[in-house]
Amino acid sequence: MRNRGAASTENFVKAGYAVIFLYRRGTCQPYCRSLPDDPFLECFEFPDKTNIQVNASHLEAVKMAVMDQQEAVAEARLIKLPFSTIYEYLQMLRLIATALKDVGPCSMFYLAAAVSDFYVPWKSMTEHKIESGSGPLDIRLAQVPKMLSILRTNWAPEAFCISFKLETDSKILIEKATKALRKYKVHAVVANELSTRKEEVVVVSSNSNVVVRCDREKPESIVEDNLIRLIVDRHSAYIKESHT
């Protein structure tokens, strides 16, 4: 979801969490949301060919990308793990989940990565490039295995678990999020509509649907500031419950 993962990670680190950031190669990195598209062309200068300088207009963005990011990594609050294919994503998620099993209710899975619903299973992949030039190509895509059920029941059943539902059609969004909540028995589903997802999300859980927005008065406010505050509160309550 563009930079939702990056913005959420920054807020989780701020709230005291240690974050394993499992991200698709090429997507926005934590602390890098304010950098321009082409930072090496736009942010820096070598005025005397030996000393580098940051252009004043990008100084805050570069400081955040360098200092804040390095601090989070140095304090062991951030590990970044890249994936390219859905195979890598699923395997790494399983490794992380089983490694965190013993952390129990204190661990959280915040599944914001928009991975594909359909794929070509590894065993059906051809060895060589598919020939083109002989008309259209008919392919059958299999459903990606619903690892969320397996995560909840096998890999890390005690972890607090948040999944995401993105739809382009607002009419079916809440209904589908509610279905996913029941089917996968997650603790909340963050429901997004494609066109408004930067301003507003709905946190769907068993006893309430809460609309979360960015603060209108603060121009730099993002929806993740309030979203992560809510999620962290819910997680704290969940940990307390688990210990009683």
Next chain:
Amino acid sequence: MRNRGAASTENFVKAGYAVIFLYRRGTCQPYCRSLPDDPFLECFEFPDKTNIQVNASHLEAVKMAVMDQQEAVAEARLIKLPFSTIYEYLQMLRLIATALKDVGPCSMFYLAAAVSDFYVPWKSMTEHKIESGSGPLDIRLAQVPKMLSILRTNWAPEAFCISFKLETDSKILIEKATKALRKYKVHAVVANELSTRKEEVVVVSSNSNVVVRCDREKPESIVEDNLIRLIVDRHSAYIKESHT
């Protein structure tokens, strides 16, 4: 093809060309091949919170990414145009080609971007997300229109034109490259095999197949150094011919 476009661009600029770099978002940029995967985490420091420093081990890479790149842009030898979808790629290629039509034989198309052979035509795209959860998905992909023929015959018929052929099966590579040479009437086809493409390519043209390798003695040598030298020589000969 990973960083072939970036490395080739640097060599074309060095040879005096002005380059329009049409690239897929997220791919390697010219002058940035030596940067680490995560430059903001690895290359910089703010020792006193106001002045930035480049770590000694990455100084040359950062200088190249900043100084050499900015110099190429400032001298109007480099314009970078990003695309994400095949629709954007095809439209931008057409715009560039028709804009360069009057440059005639002095213009060159070096088509190294590995764009897809198959796609979903715009008019067949659904408005909303495809529902998952009801078994496999059967789709028919159409062939991407063979714009290379149109480029050669309509958009920029006098331009010097190099296309690329990548195969995973070395046995059919040269045969397929030769077929493409005849079919699209390009001036040369650069034939790559997936596993050896960084060490060796074959430049297939109507009167010869030339194997191009990096220089074994120089560790920093890349295959593009020799490839672009050959292509530039061929292009110069083509320009001379056109004027006689």
